[in-house]
Amino acid sequence: MEEKKVILVTGGASGIGFGTIEYLLEQGKYEVISFSRGEKNINLAKEKLKEKADSVLFLQGDISNEDDCKKVFEEIDNKYGKLDGLVNSAGIIKLGGLEEQTLEQWNNSINVNLTGIFLLSKILLPLLKKGTNASILNISSIHSEKPGGSIAYCTSKAGLDMLTKFMAQDLTKYKIRVNSINPAFVESNIYLNSGDYTESEYKELIKKRNSTYPLGRIGNVYDDIAPLVEFLLSDKSLWTTGSIYVVDGGKSLF
Numbered sequence: 239m240e241e242k243k244v245i246l247v248t249g250g251a252s253g254i255g256f257g258t259i260e261y262l263l264e265q266g267k268y269e270v271i272s273f274s275r276g277e278k279n280i281n282l283a284k285e286k287l288k289e290k291a292d293s294v295l296f297l298q299g300d301i302s303n304e305d306d307c308k309k310v311f312e313e314i315d316n317k318y319g320k321l322d323g324l325v326n327s328a329g330i331i332k333l334g335g336l337e338e339q340t341l342e343q344w345n346n347s348i349n350v351n352l353t354g355i356f357l358l359s360k361i362l363l364p365l366l367k368k369g370t371n372a373s374i375l376n377i378s379s380i381h382s383e384k385p386g387g388s389i390a391y392c393t394s395k396a397g398l399d400m401l402t403k404f405m406a407q408d409l410t411k412y413k414i415r416v417n418s419i420n421p422a423f424v425e426s427n428i429y430l431n432s433g434d435y436t437e438s439e440y441k442e443l444i445k446k447r448n449s450t451y452p453l454g455r456i457g458n459v460y461d462d463i464a465p466l467v468e469f470l471l472s473d474k475s476l477w478t479t480g481s482i483y484v485v486d487g488g489k490s491l492f
């Protein structure tokens with residue numbers, strides 16, 4: 239039987255990260271590790287996964303904190319001694335433009351959405367070099383190109399796209415692939431976590447957004463994002479690196 243690939247998903251307790259973990263577990267070909275911030279979502283994720291939760295290694299910490307990232311390295315090194323895939327899904331948003339966004343909010347977004355991905359990828363690189371056909375997959379956004387919503391978020395995602403391309407070029411020497419998925423609106427907890435919307439406001443927002451998509455609805459992690467994540471982690475995409483996949487229900491065509 240084929241050896242299972244070892245995959246770390248950041249932000250694996252919520253939204254796109256969680257849906258990805260559910261999907262990867264369903265395939266039966268992956269050892270899955272999650273790395274996210276708070277205990278609340280980790281407990282919720284375990285509840286939702288039921289008995290499958292026992293097969294996931296849940297790690298807690300901050301991707302923009304060097305010590306936390308080093309602890310993740312040690313945990314994975316001790317348990318697996320290698321890493322075959324890194325999905326950088328952890329990310330935050332706080333709505334606001336130049337007038338509304340505070341320096342603290344700006345710094346938080348850049349630190350998590352950009353610096354955190356640089357830092358964790360850098361620290362885990364020795365383990366990826368020991369992996370088989372290793373792959374890094376960054377979750378960026380259609381807002382890396384199209385401004386709207388949050389000045390820091392859009393800027394961080396624009397930077398992330400260059401980080402993807404730079405790392406892709408840089409890591410060809412190790413045959414490690416680096417790609418990006420840039421979704422439009424996908425149902426998750428990002429606006430609830432940011433405090434920008436209450437639960438009822440978010441439900442209303444989803445209803446309104448559905449009708450604005452050419453393909454008739456907003457995105458769903460499990461069906462629309464996770465299969466592409468898996469493809470880019472798998473040996474089916476061995477000739478694909480430095481690619482930015484826009485997945486947006488046709489939004490950017492109009």
Ligand SMILES: NC(=O)c1ccc[n+]([C@@H]2O[C@H](COP(=O)([O-])OP(=O)(O)OC[C@H]3O[C@@H](n4cnc5c(N)ncnc54)[C@H](OP(=O)(O)O)[C@@H]3O)[C@@H](O)[C@H]2O)c1
Pocket residue numbers: 248249250251252253254255273274275276277279280299300301302326327328329330350354377378379380420421422423424425426427428429431
């Ligand atoms: N949802 C969308 O419409 C959409 C569209 C385009 C791109 N994206 C991108 O998709 C990614 C995932 O977002 P999501 O919508 O799934 O949001 P989400 O539901 O809020 O999940 C984000 C996850 O990241 C974790 N996280 C945040 N900051 C962290 C940090 N410093 N260190 C470690 N973990 C951290 C959160 O931890 P806690 O569990 O403690 O909160 C949470 O588990 C983000 O990069 C986002 O920009 C989302």
